[in-house]
Amino acid sequence: MNVSKHSKQRDAILEVLHSTKAHPTADAIYEEVRKKIPNISLGTVYRNLAKLSEDNTIIKVNAGTGVEHFDGTPTPHYHVVCTECGAIDDIDADPLEEVNVWAAKIFKGEIYKHSTIFFGKCERCKN
Amino acid sequence: MNVSKHSKQRDAILEVLHSTKAHPTADAIYEEVRKKIPNISLGTVYRNLAKLSEDNTIIKVNAGTGVEHFDGTPTPHYHVVCTECGAIDDIDADPLEEVNVWAAKIFKGEIYKHSTIFFGKCERCKN
DNA sequence: ACAATAATGATAACTGTTACTATTATTATA
């Protein structure tokens, strides 16, 4: 797998990710892409999601739910999991670099980065 | 499953968790407990780890490795995953409450708490 | 001692994901 070749399947997967603010799972993406390419294989979805993550075209979001979620916006940002409905929302801000600085003062090794998920109640469930 | 009953299996599992600073997986705990109770079932380990987590006697640590790790110290604290050797170390400090305050200012819902894992190089791998 | 029932060991089932393989599609080049 050296020089990558185009595929309409990969395009369709990316389109799905770019068309939503939700953070769908591989399976949800599969169901959505099937509306365009009914015979696409679930394996193809996984393969492409893996490749796109490696490329940093998309990012994997581990929301602690045991299932991987995917985000079409590769810029680093935090996420909030709604404890009511399970929705994953973005926090539209740069990650807090000072948290790494804080940790580095306490930890007896090196700190490179961190990953944070928030738990709360989303705007929709709030009312 | 109303009033819980004592079991030597549960005691042994807790002992293992209290005897280590590593953050073993269910399987690693199973292997360790087997030295004392050779015919313990892996299902029993999982069942007890689930119950102990519910009780808040231990905590589950999702280090983003796809596998659940367990920590015998239920006091909230952060963890560092060593990108070199995979070890999970504790950050011995209270979580940063101000991070929630920060997020609450940006997010259009409510923020209850957050969970952070750091990635870095542990003391042992540092050299 | 006994009755009620929680916990166990053994194993099957389940879920999300990865690996395999023959076939198809894309790409660069002649």
Next chain:
DNA sequence: TATAATAATAGTAACAGTTATCATTATTGT
């Protein structure tokens, strides 16, 4: 435009971690 090289695909099997099932055993209160 035909061709050769090979990346990507569909379909499916395999896998890992975990949960569920169930008959048996252990713990507990009376």
